[in-house]
Amino acid sequence: xxxxxxxxxxxxxxxxxxxxxxxxxxxxxxxxxxxxxxxxxxxxxxxxxxxxxxxxxxxxxxxxxxxxxxxxxxxxxxxxxxxxxxxxxxxxxxxxxxxxxxxxxxxxxxxxxxxxxxxxxxxxxxxxxxxxxxxxxxxxxxxxxxxxxxxxxxxxxxxxxxxxxxxxxxxxxxxxxxxxxxxxxxxxxxxxxxxxxxxxxxxxxxxxxxxxxxxxxxxxxxxxxxxxxxxxxxxxxxxxxxxxxxxxxxxxxxxxxx
Amino acid sequence: xxxxxxxxxxxxxxxxxxxxxxxxxxxxxxxxxxxxxxxxxxxxxxxxxxxxxxxxxxxxxxxxxxxxxxxxxxxxxxxxxxxxxxxxxxxxxxxxxxxxxxxxxxxxxxxxxxxxxxxxxxxxxxxxxxxxxxxxxxxxxxxxxxxxxxxxxxxxxxxxxxxxxxx
Numbered sequence: 536x537x538x539x540x541x542x543x544x545x546x547x548x549x550x551x552x553x554x555x556x557x558x559x560x561x562x563x564x565x566x567x568x569x570x571x572x573x574x575x576x577x578x579x580x581x582x583x584x585x586x587x588x589x590x591x592x593x594x595x596x597x598x599x600x601x602x603x604x605x606x607x608x609x610x611x612x613x614x615x616x617x618x619x620x621x622x623x624x625x626x627x628x629x630x631x632x633x634x635x636x637x638x639x640x641x642x643x644x645x646x647x648x649x650x651x652x653x654x655x656x657x658x659x660x661x662x663x664x665x666x667x668x669x670x671x672x673x674x675x676x677x678x679x680x681x682x683x684x685x686x687x688x689x690x691x692x693x694x695x696x697x698x699x700x701x702x703x704x705x706x707x708x709x710x711x712x713x714x715x716x717x718x719x720x721x722x723x724x725x726x727x728x729x730x731x732x733x734x735x736x737x738x739x740x741x742x743x744x745x746x747x748x749x750x751x752x753x754x755x756x757x758x759x760x761x762x763x764x765x766x767x768x769x770x771x772x773x774x775x776x777x778x779x780x781x782x783x784x785x786x787x788x789x790x791x792x793x
Numbered sequence: 794x795x796x797x798x799x800x801x802x803x804x805x806x807x808x809x810x811x812x813x814x815x816x817x818x819x820x821x822x823x824x825x826x827x828x829x830x831x832x833x834x835x836x837x838x839x840x841x842x843x844x845x846x847x848x849x850x851x852x853x854x855x856x857x858x859x860x861x862x863x864x865x866x867x868x869x870x871x872x873x874x875x876x877x878x879x880x881x882x883x884x885x886x887x888x889x890x891x892x893x894x895x896x897x898x899x900x901x902x903x904x905x906x907x908x909x910x911x912x913x914x915x916x917x918x919x920x921x922x923x924x925x926x927x928x929x930x931x932x933x934x935x936x937x938x939x940x941x942x943x944x945x946x947x948x949x950x951x952x953x954x955x956x957x958x959x960x
Contacts, residue, residue, distance in 0.1 A: 563851075577933035577943075584939045591851025595880070666881040670850055673883065673959060681934060683913055750913070 544727065547720035548661060549603045550623070551730055553613065554718065554766060556596030557624035560614055561774070562645060563589030564781055568632050581681065582638070588674040595667045615785035619774045626765040627710035629774040636689055636699035640707055643682035647743040648714045648736060650675040655731030664729065683747045690751025701753060708756040713763040714740070804871060805841050809834035811869045812843045812876075818857045819938055822900045825858065829888025832879055841874040846884045849939045849959070885960035886940075898922050902954045903944065909958040919955045921946035931955075 566586030573579035597610040622629075627645060632638050653675055656668035689700040715733045717725070724730035748755055764770070784791065812834065813826035825831040825845065832844040843862060847855045859876050866874045886905035889897075894904040903922045909915075920927050926948035936943040941954040 577935070580933065581935045584935045587851035587853070587939055588849060589851070591847075591849065595850060662881075666883070670847075670880050670883040673885070674849060680913065687913065747913075 543720075543723060544729070545603055547724050548664070548729065549600050550718060550720045551724060552596045552600035552603065552664070554623040556593045556600060556613065557622050558628050558645075558649075559589040559596065560593035561622070561624045561777065562628035562641075563587070563593060564777060565628065565632050566638070566642075569638065574635050578635075585642070585678055585681065588671075588678070592667070592671045592674070595670070599663050599667065611785065615782045619770045619778055620768040622765075622768065622770065622774060622778070624765050624770075624774075625710070625713050626762055626771060627707060627713065629765070629771060629777060630707070630710070631773050633703065633706070634699055636696065637703040637706065639682055639685040639689060640700060640703035642678060643686050643747065644707060644711055644744070645714070646675055646679040646682050647747075648711075648740045650679045651739040651743075652731060652733070652736050655736065659730060660728040661724075661730075679743070683743075686747050686753070687751040690748070690753040697753075700751070704748075704753065705756050708758070709760045709762050712758070712761040713765060716763055716766065718766050802836060804874075805834055805836050807869060808841045808843055808866060808871050808874050811865050811871070812845075812862045815858070815861050815865050817854070818861060819854050820897070820900065820902065823889075823893045823896045825862070827890050827893030827896060829890065829893070830858065830884060841871060843874060843876050844879050845876060846879050848884050852939055854938075886956065886958050887960055889956075897956055902941070902956055905956045905958040907958070908960070917955070917958065919944055921949060921951070922953050923951050924949040 563586045566582045566589065569579060569582040569586075571579065573582055593614070594610050597613045601608040601610065601613060625645075627641060630637075630641070650672065653668040653672035657665050657672055659665040659668065686700065689696040691697075715737045717733050721730055721733075725732045745755060813824060813831045815825050815831075817823050817825065817828050820828075828848070830846050830848060832846050834841060834843045836842070843866065845858060845862065855878075859878070862876050866872070866876075887907065889905065897904045901922050903919050906917055906919070909917055916931060918927060919929050919931075921929055921944075924946060926946055928947040930945050930947055931942060932945050932952065933943040935941075936954050940957060940959065942957050943952065944955045945952045
């Protein structure tokens with residue numbers, strides 16, 4: 536019985552670490568797609584740096600997931616040698632980058648969730664998850680500030696910037712509910728104090744979103760057609776295309792070094 | 794200060810001194826001890842273990858720093874010593890030593906403030922590392938590396954790097 540409980544907990548920690556790693560890697564990779572093509576040099580550097588933070592966080596979560604799983608899989612195995620159906624990321628992070636307003640709106644909606652989520656995860660009874668979250672939360676505070684400032688500039692900017700960011704919010708809103716879906720194995724982690732309850736993060740997220748949208752003179756879209764499935768490996772076609780590009784080198788030249 | 798007792802374990806003490814004195818690859822005027830990423834040296838199961846901590850999780854210099862420490866240990870005849878990374882407690886810019894702050898300033902990088910305003914559009918007050926003027930403007934939240942922002946002095950008109958407060 537004790538062994539079963541312990542192994543159930545280990546499996547759940549693996550699943551959560553993997554999901555958090557996938558969220559960070561996929562969004563991090565999406566941000567790097569702006570390298571050399573952002574609307575201005577400062578943002579080019581900013582988005583690349585934000586991407587680096589996320590990829591760094593993904594490495595920490597993957598390394599831990601691999602250790603917990605105990606099958607010898609390392610960060611690169613998890614990043615480069617799984618197909619889309621084995622990825623557990625939220626759908627919102629895999630969508631194509633779209634225009635600058637889409638990228639900013641996504642970054643804002645995600646950071647407004649993950650910043651309080653990491654604050655809570657930093658108190659996890661699992662020491663490793665806690666220390667990764669304590670490190671990552673400092674970076675996400677910065678991401679949230681950066682994205683919030685841009686939401687306000689775009690929303691309260693020109694007619695064109697407002698039109699674009701409104702359209703981005705409308706497109707992305709249906710993907711926000713998935714952030715608060717508790718994965719099946721996560722319930723045991725929440726009960727044991729090893730992971731925060733995502734549903735309890737929603738009021739904090741909503742308060743941040745509402746405050747920034749108000750200042751940006753934007754309207755919060757209505758909840759309809761909420762999408763999910765990423766945590767079960769049911770992804771959009773966009774993830775396949777992204778992974779094909781991200782994984783091709785590692786798969787054609789396994790173990791390559793440079 | 795390097796956290797070992799000299800005279801008791803020569804190799805351990807030497808490993809700590811050697812590792813602490815390695816220069817940061819991207820700001821080659823400050824040592825790992827100045828930067829606050831050198832966490833100490835211990836002996837575990839007979840082996841010398843040097844512990845480091847990363848600055849930002851995605852900082853590309855982390856691997857370069859580890860290689861540089863391994864190379865320095867090897868050069869010092871400590872081929873058996875190993876380098877380990879620890880995350881906790883997480884690094885903050887408060888871990889940069891007073892000596893480190895002075896070296897940053899002399900190198901032309903404004904050292905980090907002890908706190909940063911968290912409100913939207915809130916600006917840090919940063920003094921120009923060249924002329925000392927406090928009338929400065931942030932040009933970009935991100936500079937040549939993740940840990941720096943790009944600023945300009947409104948008095949002497951020189952652009953400069955500001956080592957961002959991260960805590």
